[in-house]
Amino acid sequence: MGRSIPECLRELDIRKSVVGLATGAGALYLLYKAVRAGIQCKPPLCTTSPICIARLAIERERHGRDSGELRRLLNSLECKQDAYNRSMILHSITRCVYLLEAEASACSTDDIRLLGDMLDDDNKSVKIQALNALKAFSGIRKFRLKIQEHTIKVLELISTIWDTELHVAGLRLLNNLPLPDFVHPQLRRVMPSLMEIVQSDHILSQVQALRLMSYLAQKNDLLYDILNCQVRRHLGRGCN
Numbered sequence: 001m002g003r004s005i006p007e008c009l010r011e012l013d014i015r016k017s018v019v020g021l022a023t024g025a026g027a028l029y030l031l032y033k034a035v036r037a038g039i040q041c042k043p044p045l046c047t048t049s050p051i052c053i054a055r056l057a058i059e060r061e062r063h064g065r066d067s068g069e070l071r072r073l074l075n076s077l078e079c080k081q082d083a084y085n086r087s088m089i090l091h092s093i094t095r096c097v098y099l100l101e102a103e104a105s106a107c108s109t110d111d112i113r114l115l116g117d118m119l120d121d122d123n124k125s126v127k128i129q130a131l132n133a134l135k136a137f138s139g140i141r142k143f144r145l146k147i148q149e150h151t152i153k154v155l156e157l158i159s160t161i162w163d164t165e166l167h168v169a170g171l172r173l174l175n176n177l178p179l180p181d182f183v184h185p186q187l188r189r190v191m192p193s194l195m196e197i198v199q200s201d202h203i204l205s206q207v208q209a210l211r212l213m214s215y216l217a218q219k220n221d222l223l224y225d226i227l228n229c230q231v232r233r234h235l236g237r238g239c240n
Contacts, residue, residue, distance in 0.1 A: 066100075066102070066103050066106070067100065067103065068103075069096055069100065069103075070093065070096040070097070070100055070103045070104060070107070071103070071107075073089055073092055073093050073096060074093065074107070074111050074114065076089055077089050077090070077093070077114060077118075078114065083121070083122075083123035083125065083126055084125075086118070086121065086123070086126045086129075087123065087125045087126050087128075087129045090115070090118060090126065090129035090130055090132070090133050091129050091132070093115075093133045093136075094129070094132045094133045094135075094136045097133065097136035097137055097139075097140075098136055101140075104136075104137065104140060105140055105142070107137070107143075109143070109146045112134070112137060112143050112146045112147060113146070115130055115133050115134055115137070116130075116134065116147075116149070116150045116153070118130035118133075119131070119150060119153050119154070119157065120153075124161065124163060124166065127157060127161075127166060128163075128165055128166050128169045131154065131157075131166070131169035131170050131172075131173050132169050134147050134150065134173055135169070135172050135173040135176055138173060138176045138177055139176070144177060144178070147173075147177060148177055148178075148179075148180055151174065151177065151179060151180070151183045151186075152183055152186050154170045154173055154174060155170075155174075155183065155186050155187065155190050156186075156190075157170055158170045158171065158190060158193060158194075158197075159189070159190040159193035164200065164202040164204070164205050167197055167200075167202075167205040167208070167209070168202075168204045168205050168208055171197075171205065171208035171209055171211070171212055172208055174212055175208060175211050175212055175215070179215075179216075184219070184221060184222060187216060187222060187225075188222070188225050191225055191226065191229050192229070194209050194212065194213055195229050197209040198210060198213075213226055
């Protein structure tokens with residue numbers, strides 16, 4: 001016996017509703033899987049931002065293991081790189097040392113030697129970033145003696161290259177180290193350059209230069225050289 005048209009329409013509406021519910025449920029399930037996969041899939045770690053390195057530090061502390069990032073950066077520095085990449089790698093190393101202290105402490109004096117070699121690089125930006133990296137490592141006591149070996153080179157850079165960023169980086173490193181007696185002759189030679197930096201218009205370099213001279217004034221054999229050094233109005237005229 002045939003069904004009426006209204007009954008057929010009602011049945012059709014029910015089927016459409018069931019299909020709609022099934023389709024919606026399937027879409028929700030696929031969306032759930034996609035979101036879950038996105039949560040479980042961690043983006044690759046990078047070292048170009050402080051946030052990424054901070055996350056490395058947090059992950060290491062949470063799981064009690066090394067991230068391996070600092071070692072990877074140091075190893076990559078030994079490979080052939082252009083000046084820009086060398087500078088960026090050194091910049092990332094500096095950040096890692098500050099944020100991944102345990103990994104930095106596990107480094108060796110060979111790593112410090114590698115950073116010191118970067119001070120001889122032809123590119124000024126590489127020199128600056130190498131100074132910053134050495135400054136970061138100088139906060140770890142066991143590396144200070146090794147870093148002191150580069151003191152004369154740092155003084156040479158400060159006195160021969162007129163660049164405020166390099167001056168700040170070099171002076172910050174020197175101010176973070178106990179300066180051994182064997183560098184006193186070189187300190188006497190760079191005293192005019194320190195006085196020129198004091199006369200400069202860059203406040204940060206002025207402050208760092210004054211900090212260093214204040215420390216040197218406590219050395220009896222350097223006090224006379226400092227007192228005999230007068231500030232001139234024109235750069236390039238340091239001591240009498």
